[in-house]
Each structure stands twice: as C-alpha cells, then as structure tokens.
Amino acid sequence: MKVLIIEDEKITRRSLTDILTAEGYEVHAAEEGEAGLDLFARERPAIVITDLRLPKLGGMEVLSAVLQQDPHCRVILITAFASVDTAIRSLKAGAYDYLTKPFAPEKLLSILRNIAQLTDAIIENAELKDRLARMEERPIIGVSEPMKRLLKTVAQVAQNDSTVLIEGESGTGKEMVARALHLSGPRRREKFVAVSVSSIPETLLESELFGHEKGAFTGAVRQHTGFFERANGGTLFIDDIDDVPMGVQVKLLRVIQERELTRVGGNGNIGIDVRIIGATKVDLRRMVDERRFREDLYYRLNIIPLRLPPLRERKEDIPLLVEHFFRKHRAEDKIMLLTAGIFAKLQSHHWPGNVRELENIVERMIALSFSGQIDPSVIDFAPYGNAGAADDLSQYASFDEYITAKETQMLRWALERCRGNVSDAARLLRIPRTTLSSKIARLLPGARTE
Incomplete structure (x- = not known):
C-alpha cells in the first residue's frame, strides 16, 4: 500500500519513512505541501500523512486538495500544537485521524492497520455487490x-x-x-x-x-x-x-x-x-x-x-422462472395477473426450446396482456411445436423445402401476432428488421405489413 508523508521536519520525515518501509509500505515523502501534492498526483497513494503546519501550503489546504482529487484517500494530520478546536476542524474537513507530536510509532501503525482493514472491507463489499449484480443478470x-x-x-x-x-x-x-x-x-x-x-x-x-x-x-x-x-x-x-x-x-x-x-x-x-x-x-x-x-x-x-x-425434467421450476422473467422485463406489476390456468398450460408443454422458449413465451404474454388480464390463448407454442406433434416429413421433397415451410410458418405467425407491424415482429423473432423484411419479400410477397 502506498503512503505519502508530507513533513517539513527532516528527522521526523526520515523516521516515519524508515518505520513504514520496515512494515512493508511503499513510502513517498515531501518536505512541503506543493511538492507533496505533485507526488500525490503522480503516485496516487492510498494514505497521506501530513503535518498541519507546513511552509507555504498548510496541512488543511493539503487535506482539501487531496480529497478533491481522490475522495477515498485516507488523510492523517499530525501537529505539535494540539487543540480540541483544531482536531474537530480537521475531522470535519474529512481527515481520517489526528495525531499529536510526539506520538508512539505503534499508535500510527495501529491507525494504518485499521485503514487497511477498512479498505479491504470496502473492496470486498464492492466486489460482492458487483458479483451479485452480475449473478442477478x-x-x-x-x-x-x-x-x-x-x-x-x-x-x-x-x-x-x-x-x-x-x-x-x-x-x-x-x-x-x-x-x-x-x-x-x-x-x-x-x-x-x-x-x-x-x-x-x-x-x-x-x-x-x-x-x-x-x-x-x-x-x-x-x-x-x-x-x-x-x-x-x-x-x-x-x-x-x-x-x-x-x-x-x-x-x-x-x-x-x-x-x-x-x-x-x-x-x-x-x-x-x-x-x-x-x-x-x-x-x-x-x-x-x-x-x-x-x-x-x-x-x-x-x-x-x-x-x-431440460425444462421438461424440472417443470416445478416453471412458476419461479416465469416470475423471474416478468421481473427481468420490468413487468412486476403484471405478475398478479398470472392464473392457475396459465401455469397449467405452461406445465403441460414439452418445452423443446427449454428455458429460452419459456422466456420468449413470457415476453409474448407481457406484450399481449390487455385490460388487466392475461388470456391463456396468447400462449402459443406453434413456433416450437408440442410434445408428440411430429411433422409428416414425407410431404417435403427436400431438406430445403422443409426449412422454407417452417420459416414461412414462423413469419406468418409473427406478423399475425404483431398485426402486420414489421418492427414488432422483428423484435419478437429477435432478428434485424432488414433481415425480416427481406424474408417477407421472399417468402410472403403478398403479406400486408406496416
């Protein structure tokens, strides 16, 4: 951890440098405020120890300048002229702690250990929050x-x-x-x-x-x-x-x-x-x-x-997943509209598209919920097919013909659901609007769109 010492007394400056270096700190030192701030800008230390009375730029000015550049930096003020008023002013200005000369080295080291523990806790808490946020995604x-x-x-x-x-x-x-x-x-x-x-x-x-x-x-x-x-x-x-x-x-x-x-x-x-x-x-x-x-x-x-x-092996998780997707798509207020009939229909499905298919269904439910209710009829499994509803493949002359038929089926379904709105249909199918327009022109040239 980097520490910056700003002290005009040579003996004190050297003594503090030696003590902190022996404890494993990376120490930088300056004998007056302006030089100290230059060092601070270059080295970005986590801790600044500064004398309150310095030539030219004083300790309170150093404190203000440091916190302006880095609000998380911990500043410790030291002085030979202690007073309750000075201590209160420095702490109110943002100093982490205040020491009166002469002080035992162990007292300073104790303050530094407290700062290290606090810093570790802050970092750990930030990492935990970041981790939880990413996990929630x-x-x-x-x-x-x-x-x-x-x-x-x-x-x-x-x-x-x-x-x-x-x-x-x-x-x-x-x-x-x-x-x-x-x-x-x-x-x-x-x-x-x-x-x-x-x-x-x-x-x-x-x-x-x-x-x-x-x-x-x-x-x-x-x-x-x-x-x-x-x-x-x-x-x-x-x-x-x-x-x-x-x-x-x-x-x-x-x-x-x-x-x-x-x-x-x-x-x-x-x-x-x-x-x-x-x-x-x-x-x-x-x-x-x-x-x-x-x-x-x-x-x-x-x-x-x-x-x-697969989702068909864990159908008891469907209610939890549905609620999660409602929250994910910022539709918490519509969770109360879910009925036993809706869950019964969802749990009767074979889910060939698994959780991804369920999320698509939930998005559709949210988009098509009107007048304070969700009609179970909006739950349409057509794009994925149902359990046991296998196609009669003999009707297709080739693989390309089968793919074209299925693609046309999905396009027609999406346009019907979105009342011919190409932009909405593209969002529903999760493809670019230009791609959808091209497919419509090729596969459904007479379709009414807007």
Whole structure:
C-alpha cells in the first residue's frame, strides 16, 4: 500500500519513512505541501500523512486538495500544537485521524492497520455487490431435485481449476452455468470470455481461438489476439465445442495439455493461464465412438462433467422462472395477473426450446396482456411445436423445402401476432428488421405489413 508523508521536519520525515518501509509500505515523502501534492498526483497513494503546519501550503489546504482529487484517500494530520478546536476542524474537513507530536510509532501503525482493514472491507463489499449484480443478470433459478443437484455440484467445483464439460440441450442455460462457475471461483476478478464455435466460419476458427501473426495469410494485415490470449488469467467458455473440426482439435488438445499456444503463422510458444469450460448440446461420447471427435480431447475436457436438465425434467421450476422473467422485463406489476390456468398450460408443454422458449413465451404474454388480464390463448407454442406433434416429413421433397415451410410458418405467425407491424415482429423473432423484411419479400410477397 502506498503512503505519502508530507513533513517539513527532516528527522521526523526520515523516521516515519524508515518505520513504514520496515512494515512493508511503499513510502513517498515531501518536505512541503506543493511538492507533496505533485507526488500525490503522480503516485496516487492510498494514505497521506501530513503535518498541519507546513511552509507555504498548510496541512488543511493539503487535506482539501487531496480529497478533491481522490475522495477515498485516507488523510492523517499530525501537529505539535494540539487543540480540541483544531482536531474537530480537521475531522470535519474529512481527515481520517489526528495525531499529536510526539506520538508512539505503534499508535500510527495501529491507525494504518485499521485503514487497511477498512479498505479491504470496502473492496470486498464492492466486489460482492458487483458479483451479485452480475449473478442477478443470469441467475441459476430452481428448486427441483435436478437443479438442487446441479447447484450443489457447481458450488463444489467452482473453487477447482479443472476443465469442465457442460452438456445440455439448446436453451437450457449452459453459458449461465459457466458464468456462475467463473463468478464463484478464484478467477472471478479476471475476464470471462465466451465463444460460440458454431458462429465462426471453419476457415477462421483456428485464427479466432489461437490468434495469428501479421502476414500469416491473405488479409492478415495486422497481428490478431485470439480468444485464449484474451481470456488469459480468467475463464474461456467454448460453446458448441463439438463443432470444432478435427484439425483444430489437435491444437486445442495441445493448449489444454501444455498450457501454451502458437499463433497461426507464428513460431514462438505463448504461455496461457485459463480455466476452460466447454459446452455441447450433443452426445460427445457418441461422437467419439463415431470417430468424429478425438477421444484424447474428450477425456481432457470431461474431467468434471455437468449435465443441465431440460425444462421438461424440472417443470416445478416453471412458476419461479416465469416470475423471474416478468421481473427481468420490468413487468412486476403484471405478475398478479398470472392464473392457475396459465401455469397449467405452461406445465403441460414439452418445452423443446427449454428455458429460452419459456422466456420468449413470457415476453409474448407481457406484450399481449390487455385490460388487466392475461388470456391463456396468447400462449402459443406453434413456433416450437408440442410434445408428440411430429411433422409428416414425407410431404417435403427436400431438406430445403422443409426449412422454407417452417420459416414461412414462423413469419406468418409473427406478423399475425404483431398485426402486420414489421418492427414488432422483428423484435419478437429477435432478428434485424432488414433481415425480416427481406424474408417477407421472399417468402410472403403478398403479406400486408406496416
């Protein structure tokens, strides 16, 4: 911790410097106020110890200037001319404490220890508030037995630095669990970097993960730092890890084993220190058996397996999740409109889209609630389908024809729900308005829109 001493008496200044240096403090010293403020601006100490009576700029002026620059700095005033009035004035002006010369070194050290404890408490409290705020953004909500088991496992492995593999269907909240692991572990003060393999073209994946050097390939006009280096010291979450091509799997295995990487087009090894959390929505073990995923990489990733239950296996959590999503979308006043009929309809659904689908349904309920009520008829599962309502695939001549039919169905549904308003429909489908307009022109050219 940095301490600045401003004292015009040479013997006192040297004595204090020696005492505090011996206690492990980083000490800076000045013999008058203006020089002290210059040092303060450069070094930004956590504590300032200043004599009350100084040539030119006095201790009270120093106190005022310091607190103006840094309200969190702790200032201790010392003087040989003590009076109750002076002590009261200095404390009212913002001084942390007041010492009268001569004083025992232990008295000053005791004050400094109190400041250190207070500072640690403030930092810890700020970190806790930040951590809780981030957790509230993506909480793990559930009281069902599957979720209780998951939460217990997360709490157990959070402090461990081993690689974790999260398995779960789309929409179950794999990234949410990865963030919870990060925020509950020893790396919580460092970066959490998330990357979805499926969103990166295969030709660019190696460069995005490991980085590249300038001139490594056509278009590489500057050096590029990959996700591993960006997450150094923290946690790297790799979603859809099953989509990593076999060629890149070899490099990924080396990084996990050796804790070092080589950028594309580079020669030197770069050491990395990251916790790796992988996620997949498919059975990786089956992919290994089918020789589509390296067995050695699988075992390196699967040190701590976490399985996220689909929503259909934890339906007792639906009321809690619904209430959470109402609060998340600032519709707390509408929670009282929820009825037993609404919950019965929600719990009868198979939830192929899991928690993500439930949030979409809740958003729709909020948007379409009128006249102080929520009509259960607004709960439409059509875009996702219902349990057992499988399509007759024989009616489609090709995969493209099937996709086109389903896309058209979703567009028609969204436009009907939003009364032809393209902007509202785009928000409902969570796609850009321009993308939706293009799809409407291609698939529903005669649709009435506004």
